[in-house]
Amino acid sequence: MKDFFNKIISNDEWLIEEEGFKRDLQRTRETQFALGNGHIGSRGVLEEIPYDSHPGTYIAGVFDNTGALATEIVNIPNPIFFRITSRGEKIDPIAMDIVDHNRALDMNKGILFRKTIYSNHKKERFKYESMRFISMHDKYVGVMRIYLIPMDAATDITVQTTIDTSVTNAGMLTEGKKRHFQVTEVYESKGIHYLCAETFEKNTLIAYASKLIVEKDGKRVPVPKRTLRFKVKKGEVICFTKFFSVCTSLDVNPKRIKSAALNSAKKAVRLGFDKMLVRHVRQWREKWKSCDVTIDGDPEVEKALRFNIYHMLICGNKKNGRASIGAKTLSSEGYRGHVFWDFELFNLPLFIYTDPETAKHLLLYRYRRLGKAREIAASKGFKGAMFPWESADTGEESTPAWSKGLDGSIIEIHTMDMEYHITADIAYAINHYYAATGDDKFMLRYGLEVIFEAARFWASRVEYNKHRKLYEINKVIGPDEFHENVDNNAYTNVMAKWNLLRAIELYRLFSRRYPDGISRIAKKIKLYKKELKGWRNIAPRLVTHLYRKKNIIKAFDGYFRLKDVPITRFDDNSMPIFPRGVTSRNVQKTQIVKQADVVMLLYLFSDIFSGLAKRKSYFYYAKRCMHKSSLSPSIHAIVGNEVGDSKAYQYFLRSLYADLKDIHGNTSEGIHAASLGGTWQAAINGFGGAGIRQGILTFDPKLPPHWERLKFILRWKGHPISVSVYKERIELYYKSKKKSDKLKIRVYNILKEIPANRKMVISR
Numbered sequence: 001m002k003d004f005f006n007k008i009i010s011n012d013e014w015l016i017e018e019e020g021f022k023r024d025l026q027r028t029r030e031t032q033f034a035l036g037n038g039h040i041g042s043r044g045v046l047e048e049i050p051y052d053s054h055p056g057t058y059i060a061g062v063f064d065n066t067g068a069l070a071t072e073i074v075n076i077p078n079p080i081f082f083r084i085t086s087r088g089e090k091i092d093p094i095a096m097d098i099v100d101h102n103r104a105l106d107m108n109k110g111i112l113f114r115k116t117i118y119s120n121h122k123k124e125r126f127k128y129e130s131m132r133f134i135s136m137h138d139k140y141v142g143v144m145r146i147y148l149i150p151m152d153a154a155t156d157i158t159v160q161t162t163i164d165t166s167v168t169n170a171g172m173l174t175e176g177k178k179r180h181f182q183v184t185e186v187y188e189s190k191g192i193h194y195l196c197a198e199t200f201e202k203n204t205l206i207a208y209a210s211k212l213i214v215e216k217d218g219k220r221v222p223v224p225k226r227t228l229r230f231k232v233k234k235g236e237v238i239c240f241t242k243f244f245s246v247c248t249s250l251d252v253n254p255k256r257i258k259s260a261a262l263n264s265a266k267k268a269v270r271l272g273f274d275k276m277l278v279r280h281v282r283q284w285r286e287k288w289k290s291c292d293v294t295i296d297g298d299p300e301v302e303k304a305l306r307f308n309i310y311h312m313l314i315c316g317n318k319k320n321g322r323a324s325i326g327a328k329t330l331s332s333e334g335y336r337g338h339v340f341w342d343f344e345l346f347n348l349p350l351f352i353y354t355d356p357e358t359a360k361h362l363l364l365y366r367y368r369r370l371g372k373a374r375e376i377a378a379s380k381g382f383k384g385a386m387f388p389w390e391s392a393d394t395g396e397e398s399t400p401a402w403s404k405g406l407d408g409s410i411i412e413i414h415t416m417d418m419e420y421h422i423t424a425d426i427a428y429a430i431n432h433y434y435a436a437t438g439d440d441k442f443m444l445r446y447g448l449e450v451i452f453e454a455a456r457f458w459a460s461r462v463e464y465n466k467h468r469k470l471y472e473i474n475k476v477i478g479p480d481e482f483h484e485n486v487d488n489n490a491y492t493n494v495m496a497k498w499n500l501l502r503a504i505e506l507y508r509l510f511s512r513r514y515p516d517g518i519s520r521i522a523k524k525i526k527l528y529k530k531e532l533k534g535w536r537n538i539a540p541r542l543v544t545h546l547y548r549k550k551n552i553i554k555a556f557d558g559y560f561r562l563k564d565v566p567i568t569r570f571d572d573n574s575m576p577i578f579p580r581g582v583t584s585r586n587v588q589k590t591q592i593v594k595q596a597d598v599v600m601l602l603y604l605f606s607d608i609f610s611g612l613a614k615r616k617s618y619f620y621y622a623k624r625c626m627h628k629s630s631l632s633p634s635i636h637a638i639v640g641n642e643v644g645d646s647k648a649y650q651y652f653l654r655s656l657y658a659d660l661k662d663i664h665g666n667t668s669e670g671i672h673a674a675s676l677g678g679t680w681q682a683a684i685n686g687f688g689g690a691g692i693r694q695g696i697l698t699f700d701p702k703l704p705p706h707w708e709r710l711k712f713i714l715r716w717k718g719h720p721i722s723v724s725v726y727k728e729r730i731e732l733y734y735k736s737k738k739k740s741d742k743l744k745i746r747v748y749n750i751l752k753e754i755p756a757n758r759k760m761v762i763s764r
């Protein structure tokens with residue numbers, strides 16, 4: 001893979017490589033090789049955009065609705081378009097033969113490299129090499145470079161590289177392809193091309209500026225306005241460098257969008273390729289410094305884990321709440337770019353522990369939409385705030401009314417009316433951020449308000465059952481979406497109960513520390529002590545099913561009365577196949593669950609269950625779980641590892657390779673965001689045993705037998721702690737200017753005080 005870019009490309013342990021061109025894998029590779037910087041997401045297409053590729057460029061937070069079933073992320077014009085012909089023949093994998101082809105995603109530096117040797121109908125070969133990156137330093141800019149050499153004969157070349165406006169959103173189901181924008185302005189001056197598009201419904205402006213620089217054997221060639229034509233000798237090296245910028249009217253004032261786009265591109269051109277690259281790489285180095293995970297004893301898994309982390313890093317953004325991370329990141333239009341609970345419970349932890357500033361910005365996404373969540377609650381006759389099951393730009397409920405079921409048929413969707421747990425999940429995530437950072441300011445300005453409004457919602461959502469003398473939450477869907485319209489889903493109810501109790505605790509805690517801050521919030525949302533009293537009354541009386549049927553938590557009312565059909569068939573990945581006679585249409589009559597539901601609870605509230613209850617419940621549900629969601633295996637890996645399930649590592653691998661090996665068969669439709677975060681948690685919280693117990697950072701690791709050391713950094717209350725986990729010991733180290741600093745950390749269940757600036761070795 002090394003030639004022109006020898007000096008730039010990282011070592012093998014950082015590369016995800018593609019050998020040979022396989023046409024049917026194109027779209028899968030486009031997802032896997034996606035680039036991004038949190039603002040822009042760009043699929044890993046080949047620059048010549050071969051027939052049946054799906055170029056995709058997305059800006060975090062840019063949604064539109066034209067002719068779509070629901071608001072969706074907009075596939076904006078594609079700046080990665082590069083069309084080269086040699087005497088009229090397109091240099092492209094469909095038109096020419098490929099003698100050699102490989103690509104490498106350099107995860108260390110966020111660069112996509114490529115080397116292809118083409119052969120035309122006369123068997124004359126062309127060497128084609130490219131690299132490109134979406135700048136981590138300048139969020140509006142991308143840079144690409146292509147080298148072309150005719151190897152066997154002189155030729156005439158034409159080149160077109162525009163911003164390609166022919167792209168469309170793929171259109172799920174029956175919607176058909178659609179374009180969400182029209183071009184409003186095109187302009188060229190001094191070799192800089194400018195293009196502005198506007199989305200149809202929301203009138204968001206998307207402005208591009210781009211410049212192409214061409215060199216032949218190191219000398220600049222003048223670039224005409226449109227098609228570039230020139231003669232090339234055999235063996236002559238042509239180098240194309242394209243700089244482009246993309247700005248939207250969501251980021252800059254619409255009146256200044258043109259100058260913003262032009263200035264960004266001009267600045268990049270002025271700095272030049274090398275400097276732009278250095279700045280970009282420097283940013284990446286900083287990122288990896290805080291979030292790399294190394295595994296001695298398994299380099300392959302280490303690399304795959306980096307792939308999962310890489311894909312979270314390219315969509316984490318500091319947009320002050322304008323965008324969060326969708327279920328398919330910015331790698332595609334799958335799930336229409338919508339945000340689910342996947343972000344809060346699966347992706348957020350990586351950011352909390354490696355880059356809390358980004359975590360804060362991403363959490364603000366929910367705070368900024370609290371008003372809409374209040375409206376949703378009110379529209380259903382509830383109080384407080386109820387967050388939508390699927391969220392796009394405005395925070396309105398964006399779940400489509402129908403979708404494709406597991407068997408490919410069209411099914412009606414009820415999650416928006418019943419999958420309430422997301423509101424507590426968001427409160428849980430905010431509390432998680434707070435527990436790890438101690439960021440009082442964030443809580444006073446944003447976090448508490450969300451947690452209080454969520455508690456208020458639950459207090460109005462519960463119903464009192466006079467016969468049981470208990471509160472219930474009926475007609476819901478838990479994480480296990482195989483069972484709709486159930487009463488008292490344990491996961492939902494425990495989350496709600498926790499939300500109520502935590503709201504009371506936080507109210508008290510902050511009233512002691514910041515009485516003015518609390519009275520400001522209380523005044524703003526009209527929260528009085530009487531209401532808190534109500535919450536205190538409800539919480540202990542809420543049905544939770546925690547200790548029923550010999551320590552096995554009941555998933556929901558009536559669950560144990562459903563048909564118990566054993567899962568006996570497994571696929572090549574040891575994952576379950578529906579038992580004979582069970583289909584996605586009748587599965588609700590059985591005890592078979594879709595994904596971690598009770599098991600999710602065991603993970604999130606690990607410290608409230610006894611070992612016995614955990615073991616019993618885990619094995620009961622693991623045996624009945626189909627893992628028909630990519631959210632499921634990682635959570636089973638974590639809890640399974642804790643309770644001694646021999647399949648725990650297999651679950652981990654399934655999550656780890658979800659997209660690298662296209663385990664779900666739909667990586668072409670985008671990265672499985674939750675699986676990325678779940679995989680990270682399975683490594684750090686599962687095998688690495690990191691967790692929070694009674695507010696204290698805890699390590700109780702259990703490494704897979706062949707892992708010699710697991711090394712990572714966790715930020716805890718502002719301190720980046722370097723953690724090395726070995727079979728029989730843990731080493732902890734953190735730097736602090738204050739030599740007297742000490743952190744309370746529980747290791748192997750013993751409370752320790754860890755001093756700053758000294759490596760602590762703790763043996764089992």
Ligand code: BGC
Binds near residue numbers: 481629
């Ligand atoms: C899962 C949900 C998840 C959604 C988006 C569904 O199949 O059941 O838990 O939020 O996919 O990833």
